Amino acid sequence: MKTVLYKTDLSPPARAVKMLVYLLGLDIEQRDLNPVLREQDAHELRKKNPMRTVPFIDEGDFSLGDSHAVVLYLLDKYGGPEHEYLYPKDRRKRATVNQILFFDCGILFPRLGAIMGPTFMGEMTEIPKEVVWRIKNAYSIMEGYLSQTTYLAADTMTVADICAYATASSLVGLVPVDEKKYPKLKQWLNTMFEKEFSKKMNEQGCSDHVTYLKLLMEHNKHNQKSKL
Template sequence: DAPWCRFQEGWTQEGWVSCGLSVCDLVTSRVAPSSLRPQKVGAWTLGREWTEALPPASLDCLSGQHFSDDFAQVNPLRKVPALKDGDFTLAESVAILLYLSRKYEAPDHWYPQDLQTRARVDEYLSWQHTDLQTSCIRTMWQKMLLPVFLGQPVPPETLASTLAKLDRCLQLLEDKFLKDQDFLAGPHISMADLVAITELMHPVSAGCDLFKSRPKLAAWCQRVEAEVGEDLFQEAHAAIMKAKDLPPADKAIKEKLKPLVQPLLH
């Protein structure tokens, strides 16, 4: 088969996890009544041999699986994503993406060989960790997960501040990275676009219409979806879009998560 782009929840070998490329410590690989973390999916497979070598697996962090000694052998950071490829283990979303793209010789447009084009991809991946990613995650938690799932009220001024920061990040995404190009690093889709679109689905899942007043960003989103394929795009984000349907957490989960989510209230 020719290489193909696919979003996926993760890959594992010999029983451990490379669960969906995630952005915070409170994560699971699927959104279900027994899990908390809405999925961030930003990995792709390049040919069917990838999924055969590294089939997907799940990890339920609410049950404490990420604190187990077995999982710590894969990722001492005790959070997902984590990759186990034979005896080799790796943590962190971007590092895993880069490793997989190199090992499986991804088509050049994903992580271009051209020095300056690759630098543009690297530039975005370096920026998004502390800016767009943070704003998107905080928005999702403050607007949806904290009040609905955990029953934790969010001060209106806190949410307003977060939404203002998100708006500034979206403006930077347009002005600094997208500009008048088709994609973030130039005329072709790249790893930067995959990471960016998965971040934006977090506030979208919480009911934020990010694209209503941003036609340039909306057109970019449509191009990304077209490149990936509509069915695959929808499949990739099905879990995150169902986060709003999570039932309220039980008391034990609320108590477990209470100290961890406090920073999201400020």
């Protein structure tokens, strides 16, 4: 069975996988799921992906969830020598890439999730100050990484940049980056934005994601006022 990617373009992790698929030149089937409608809860999909998240891939007798696991699997399976820069074989370089991948899934994306979850549940009408502070704290960490290397893990782009950019591109649409305070982060964002794979596989989905969250917050605000 060919690899099937289950995704939604509004999902930053799904967009990270899409960007890598584009970079690797893979011809794989992509099927949309609507997480809001809980389409991933269908019995046959729950068996393959107990986390019930997007993205995940299905190869018939093998399935895999979590975008970071997926991108590393696809790189290992399909990446050639020309793609080694994305996930170097050198032990220390690879460990540094892993560090940023863990930063993305352990710190950066949860800061975005702190907005997404309550907004989808109808609770959030605006981003609380403490959430904004945590996001800016994540920006400060990224600025620190970028003060050491051109990209987050090295002087060349790695898969860690792709994953972190998918998350950060949505975050900065909600909490803009202060260019004076985080100049290197702003430059990195601009550099990633201009890449062809980013324009084709991330830009529209990111724009739609940010717009949807902002509209949903306004909707939540209206609903809460109407109940008073």
